[in-house]
Amino acid sequence: MSTNKSKTASPTRRSQTINNNGTNKTNIQLSIDNSRQDFVLMDKDLLRGLSEKEVEIEHLKTTVIGLNTKVEVIRDMEQDVVNSQTITKNSEIKRVELQTFIKTTSIQIQEDAQKNKQFQDSVINENNNLQQEVLRLKQALIQKEKERLDQQQRYETIISERELRIKTLIEENLQQLAKIREQEQIIRLNEDIADQLAQANKLIEVLTEQKRKLQQELETASDYILALEDKVYKANKTSLELLRQLKDAEIEIETLKNYIIELKQRIAVYIPVKDDVIDKKLAEFINNYPDRQKLKIMFLRESEGVYQFGSKRVAVRVDKDKINIRVGGGYLSIDEFLDQYTPAELDKMERKDPLKKFSEKIAMQKTLVGKEVRESSPIRSPTRQ
Structure with missing residues (x-):
């Protein structure tokens, strides 16, 4: 605002000086002083504007530094996600290999037990x-x-x-x-x-x-x-x-x-079937169950909502995010079902154990x-x- 005022005032004074050749030196000196004051005011305004711009620049620099820090944090988080995905993939590969080894070992043990039984039968005969x-x-x-x-x-x-x-x-x-x-x-x-x-x-x-x-x-x-x-x-x-x-x-x-x-x-003991809500909920319950000793009898999926639990065939459904199991004419929660039927199924497994029967027969x-x-x-x- 002060700069525009000074520019409008200077031509007027010049015209008066030209028209009045007889103006004395005092008026000229006054005009020079006024011009100097106008320049001083303009310099102050420029300096104040520069200070405000420097403050804004410093603020922008601080903002840029903060954004760079956030970018670095985001990059570290992305790297952690990539590392977690790699670890998860390796764990899945090891789990599959371990299941294959367990299955092979179980088959070999069954074959050895069958051979021993045949040889024992021949000795008995x-x-x-x-x-x-x-x-x-x-x-x-x-x-x-x-x-x-x-x-x-x-x-x-x-x-x-x-x-x-x-x-x-x-x-x-x-x-x-x-x-x-x-x-x-x-x-x-x-x-x-x-x-x-x-x-x-x-x-x-x-x-x-x-x-x-x-x-x-x-x-x-x-x-x-x-x-x-x-x-x-x-x-x-x-x-x-x-x-x-x-x-x-x-x-x-x-x-x-x-x-x-x-x-x-140590690892997940149940892998759900894709697109099966009941199986996913059952897998989440089994894999997060705190006492694994109660899960010696596993659920075997036959079809959607139908499972084999030991010697029992049961129907499973999810009501309001809770797993209910149909037994007879009514439903039980999964915790009540495990507490009630797991001991009986374990007793049946022990009675049907071929190695135990074979040992008793030989003795x-x-x-x-x-x-x-x-x-x-x-x-x-x-x-x-």
Whole structure:
């Protein structure tokens, strides 16, 4: 405003100076002073304007510095987001690899358990066959011994009769020798008696030989039974070794189960199906559940809203951001459902555990086999050492 006033005043004074050539030096000096004052005022206004602009520039510089700082923070945040995405991707890859390893290990363990079961069944069958063979041989031996005793009794009866007859003949011959010592018939009768005695002696020798052979057969049968008992002992020893291996496998399986539970506590244990609101809500509940020990029985999705929980097939729905599970004619919250049905399902799993059933079956069969071997073990012949 002051600059415009000074410019309008100066031409007026110049025209007055031209028109009034007689104006004195005082007026000229006054005009110069006025001009100087106008320039001083204009300089002050310029300086004030420059100060205001410098303040605005400083303010703009401060604003620019603040914006640069925010830009750097935003860049750092973007870098953190990129790093988080990379870490998440790597964790997902490791999780998939870990699931593959767990699945492969589980399949291998099942195959080993099946092989052990087949081998154990073959050992049990062989034990049963050996026991049946032992029983059959014992029965045959008893039958043969009975027949030998019957035959020996018959021979002894014959010998007794022959001896009685010989005694009778001797007595008769003695009586007749006193009467007809010189007769040839008595001599021939004595010769007949001698022949009969010889035949009786030969018969006794035959019976003695048969008895010796029967005794030999009895000893051979005893040796065979001892060999069978040795086979049974080795089979039982093999069964015990298999039981030990089975216990080691059970310990290894328990270790793997604990390791899997620990891994499940570190990573997400349930991956939802895309575009399924109920499955996503269920996955959020499971993955954020504080007590993983209660989640030993998992939900297996069959279709939208239908899941398999152990041996139960249940319907799941979401009401007002809460998960409800249909059981029978009504609905339970998921916490109530887990508290009520998880222990029962765990008991069913333990009863259906094939390794536990197999161990109990093997232990029972081992006890029965040991008892039968002790009860049916043959007694060695008293003449053998």
